[in-house]
Amino acid sequence: MNQDNIAINVQRAVKRYGTFTALKEISLSIYDNEFFTLLGPSGCGKTTLLRMIAGFEDVTEGAIQLFGQEIETLPPNKRPVNTVFQNYALFPHMSILDNVAFGLEMLGRSKSEARAKAGEMLELVQLSQFAKRKPSQLSGGQQQRVALARALAPQPKVLLLDEPLSALDLKLRKAMQIELKHLQRETGITFIFVTHDQEEALTMSDRIAVMSAGELQQLGSPRDIYEAPRNMFVADFIGETNLLEVSVDDIQNGRATCHLGGGHELTCNEVQGIGVGAKVHMSLRPERLFISEAAKETASLRGKVVENIFVGTDISTIVDLADGPNFIVRTSNSDRGNKRIFEPGSDVFVNMELGAARLLVD
Amino acid sequence: MAAGAASGGSATTDTYREARTWLLLPSWLILAGLSLIPVCLMLIYSFLTKEFRGGVIWDFSLAAYDQFFFDRGLFGDDPAQIEWTYIAIFWRSIWQASAATLLSLAIGFPTAYFIATRPERNRAIWVFLITIPYWVNLLIRTVSMKFLLRDQGPLNDMLIGIGLIDTPIHIVNTNFAVQLGLFYSYLPFMVLPIYAAVERYNFSLSEAAADLYASKFTTLRRILLPAVKPGVVAGCILVFVPSLGSFLAPDLLGGAKNFMIGSLIEEQFKGNAGNWPFGAAASMILLTIVLILLLIFARQQARAEKEAH
Numbered sequence: 147m148n149q150d151n152i153a154i155n156v157q158r159a160v161k162r163y164g165t166f167t168a169l170k171e172i173s174l175s176i177y178d179n180e181f182f183t184l185l186g187p188s189g190c191g192k193t194t195l196l197r198m199i200a201g202f203e204d205v206t207e208g209a210i211q212l213f214g215q216e217i218e219t220l221p222p223n224k225r226p227v228n229t230v231f232q233n234y235a236l237f238p239h240m241s242i243l244d245n246v247a248f249g250l251e252m253l254g255r256s257k258s259e260a261r262a263k264a265g266e267m268l269e270l271v272q273l274s275q276f277a278k279r280k281p282s283q284l285s286g287g288q289q290q291r292v293a294l295a296r297a298l299a300p301q302p303k304v305l306l307l308d309e310p311l312s313a314l315d316l317k318l319r320k321a322m323q324i325e326l327k328h329l330q331r332e333t334g335i336t337f338i339f340v341t342h343d344q345e346e347a348l349t350m351s352d353r354i355a356v357m358s359a360g361e362l363q364q365l366g367s368p369r370d371i372y373e374a375p376r377n378m379f380v381a382d383f384i385g386e387t388n389l390l391e392v393s394v395d396d397i398q399n400g401r402a403t404c405h406l407g408g409g410h411e412l413t414c415n416e417v418q419g420i421g422v423g424a425k426v427h428m429s430l431r432p433e434r435l436f437i438s439e440a441a442k443e444t445a446s447l448r449g450k451v452v453e454n455i456f457v458g459t460d461i462s463t464i465v466d467l468a469d470g471p472n473f474i475v476r477t478s479n480s481d482r483g484n485k486r487i488f489e490p491g492s493d494v495f496v497n498m499e500l501g502a503a504r505l506l507v508d
Numbered sequence: 509m510a511a512g513a514a515s516g517g518s519a520t521t522d523t524y525r526e527a528r529t530w531l532l533l534p535s536w537l538i539l540a541g542l543s544l545i546p547v548c549l550m551l552i553y554s555f556l557t558k559e560f561r562g563g564v565i566w567d568f569s570l571a572a573y574d575q576f577f578f579d580r581g582l583f584g585d586d587p588a589q590i591e592w593t594y595i596a597i598f599w600r601s602i603w604q605a606s607a608a609t610l611l612s613l614a615i616g617f618p619t620a621y622f623i624a625t626r627p628e629r630n631r632a633i634w635v636f637l638i639t640i641p642y643w644v645n646l647l648i649r650t651v652s653m654k655f656l657l658r659d660q661g662p663l664n665d666m667l668i669g670i671g672l673i674d675t676p677i678h679i680v681n682t683n684f685a686v687q688l689g690l691f692y693s694y695l696p697f698m699v700l701p702i703y704a705a706v707e708r709y710n711f712s713l714s715e716a717a718a719d720l721y722a723s724k725f726t727t728l729r730r731i732l733l734p735a736v737k738p739g740v741v742a743g744c745i746l747v748f749v750p751s752l753g754s755f756l757a758p759d760l761l762g763g764a765k766n767f768m769i770g771s772l773i774e775e776q777f778k779g780n781a782g783n784w785p786f787g788a789a790a791s792m793i794l795l796t797i798v799l800i801l802l803l804i805f806a807r808q809q810a811r812a813e814k815e816a817h
C-alpha cells in the first residue's frame with residue numbers, strides 16, 4: 147500500500163434516494179495498492195458507495211476523486227475501474243470464456259489475445275473446464291468466480307468487489323481469500339472489498355471502514371478496529387464481545403476504576419472523553435478472559451458456570467456473575483492442557499489481563 | 509420456452525400426463541377449429557372448378573394454379589408461358605411488407621425502449637396511449653391517413669408553410685404511402701413484444717458492459733439486442749405477416765398501380781366477378797411463402813445459435 151498516492155478520495159459524499167438518505171457525508175481516502183474493506187450490516191450503504199465509485203449512481207452532494215480526477219467527468223466506461231457485481235451480472239448469451247474476454251476486447255485487444263488471457267483467468271478461478279458453458283449452466287458459486295475472473299481480466303487500477311465470495315463454501319472461500327490477497331499484492335491493483343463477514347475483513351484487509359446506516363463508524367487497520375473499537379456499534383459488530391454497562395468511579399494515572407451491578411469492580415485504561423461519573427459501556431473480548439477456581443489479584447469477578455459450548459477451535463463458557471450479567475469466556479482448545487474446563491454449576495472467578503477491558507463511547 | 513420444455517420433461521407420472529391431455533384439449537380444439545379446418549377447406553377449394561357467379565363446382569381441377577403461374581393466351585390454347593403478372597404482385601407485396609416491417613422496427617424499437625425505461629407506475633399509461641388510436645376502425649384510420657397525406661393535405665400545407673418545400677410532395681398513390689399505411693396499421697404489434705422483452709431485460713447487464721469499457725452503442729449491439737431478440741423477432745413477424753396480406757392500405761393509399769396480394773385475393777371473393785378457386789390458390793401460395801420464409805429464418809437462428817456455442 148502506497149500512502150503517498152491516493153487512489154480514491156471520497157469527500158463528504160452524500161447519497162439520497164428521494165427523501166431517503168443512503169449515505170450521510172462519508173469522507174475517506176483509499177490508497178493506491180491498498181486492500182480496503184467496507185464492512186457493515188446489510189443495507190448500510192456499501193453497494194451504494196461502490197456504485198458511486200463505479201459511476202452507476204451520481205453523487206447527491208460532495209465529491210469523489212479517482213487518482214486526483216473529479217469522477218463526474220468520467221463516464222463508467224472510461225473509468226479504470228472494474229466491478230464484481232453482487233448479483234454477478236454475467237452476460238447470459240455468451241459463453242463463460244467470452245464473458246471473461248469481453249473487457250479485454252473492449253480495450254481493443256484482438257479476439258484471440260483476449261481469449262487467451264481469459265483462459266488464464268479461468269484457470270486462476272479453477273473453471274477452465276467450463277469455458278464453453280453458458281452462465282445459466284453453472285452453480286451460483288461458479289458464476290461468482292466467473293464474475294471475479296471477468297473483472298480481473300482487464301487488470302484495472304481499482305477493483306471493486308461487492309461480496310465476491312459470499313456464495314462459496316467455507317473451504318473454497320478460504321482458498322479464494324488467499325488467492326485474492328496474493329493476487330492483490332502481486333498485481334498492485336487497489337481492491338475495494340465489500341463484505342459483511344467480519345472475519346474475512348479482518349484477515350484480508352490493510353484497512354477496514356466499518357459502516358452502519360449510511361455512516362462511517364470507524365476507519366483503521368484490522369488490529370485497531372478489533373482491539374480499539376471506537377464505539378458500541380464497532381465493538382459489537384466486530385468479533386464476539388461482552389458488553390457491560392458500567393459507571394466510572396475514579397480515574398488515576400490513566401486508569402479508570404469502574405463498577406458494574408452486584409458490587410463487581412473493574413479497572414481498565416482511560417479513554418478520552420469519558421470522565422468520572424459517566425455511565426458507559428465496556429467491552430471485554432471473551433478470548434482475553436480466563437476462569438479460575440480461586441480469586442486472583444487482577445480484577446476477579448465471582449460467578450457460576452452455566453454452560454460450556456464447543457465451537458471447534460474454542461470452548462465458550464457462559465458464566466453467570468453473582469447479581470450481574472452473563473459473561474462469555476473463550477478458552478482455546480489448544481490451551482486445554484493449561485486451563486481447566488469447569489463443569490456447569492461450579493463456582494468460579496472470571497479474570498482478565500490488564501488492558502483487556504475497553505470503555506466505549508456510545 | 510425453456511420453462512415449457514422443463515415442465516414437459518418432468519411429466520413422468522401417469523396422472524400428470526392424463527391431466528395434461530385433458531387440460532390441453534380446449535387449446536387443441538380451438539387450434540383445429542380456427543386454424544387447421546379453414547386451411548384445409550381453402551386447400552380443397554383451390555383444387556375445384558370455378559362457378560361463374562362466384563362459388564365452386566365440385567370437380568377436381570388444377571386450373572387455378574395454372575392460371576397463376578402460366579399464360580396460355582386469351583383462349584387458353586397458346587403454348588404455355590410463365591405468367592409474370594401475379595408473381596410480380598407477390599414480389600411487390602413482399603417488398604412492401606418488408607419495408608413496412610423495417611419502418612415499424614426503426615420507430616417501434618426506440619418507442620418500446622422508451623416505455624420500458626420509464627418508472628414502473630408510468631409504463632401502463634404509455635402503453636395505453638400507444639394503443640388508443642387503434643380503437644378507431646382500421647378503414648377510418650387509413651382513409652384519414654389519405655387525407656393527411658394528400659397534395660393539399662395538412663402535411664404538405666405544413667411543410668410548405670414552414671418553407672421546407674415549394675410544391676407539394678406526391679405521397680398518395682406511391683409505394684411509400686402504402687408502406688406508411690402498413691406501418692401505421694401494425695405498429696403496436698411491433699412495440700408491444702419489444703416492450704415486453706426490454707422490460708424483462710436486466711439492466712445491470714448494461715452496467716456490467718459499461719464497467720468493462722463498452723460504449724453505449726456496443727452495449728446496445730452486443731448485450732441488449734441479443735437479450736431482447738425474441739421480442740424483436742416476434743414483432744417483425746407480427747408486422748410482416750399481416751402486412752403481406754393486407755388490402756386496405758394498398759387499395760386506399762396505393763391506387764391501382766400498387767396493387768398487393770391482399771387486394772388480389774379480396775377481388776376473387778367479391779361480388780359476381782370473383783374466382784373462388786383462384787383466390788384460394790393465391791391464398792395457399794401466400795401461406796406457403798410465409799411458411800417458407802419463417803422456416804428459413806428459424807433455420808438461420810438455429811445455426812447462429814450453434815455457432816455462438
Ligand SMILES: Nc1ncnc2c1ncn2[C@@H]1O[C@H](COP(=O)(O)OP(=O)(O)OP(=O)(O)O)[C@@H](O)[C@H]1O
Binds near residue numbers: 163193
Ligand atoms: N435505487 C434505490 N432507491 C431507493 N433506495 C435504495 C436504492 N438502492 C439502495 N437503496 C437503499 O439504500 C440503502 C443502502 O443500500 P445498499 O445496497 O448500499 O446496501 P448494502 O450495504 O450493499 O447491503 P447488502 O449487504 O445487503 O448488500 C438500503 O437501505 C437500500 O434500501
Ligand SMILES: [Mg+2]
Binds near residue numbers: 194232
Ligand atoms: Mg450490497
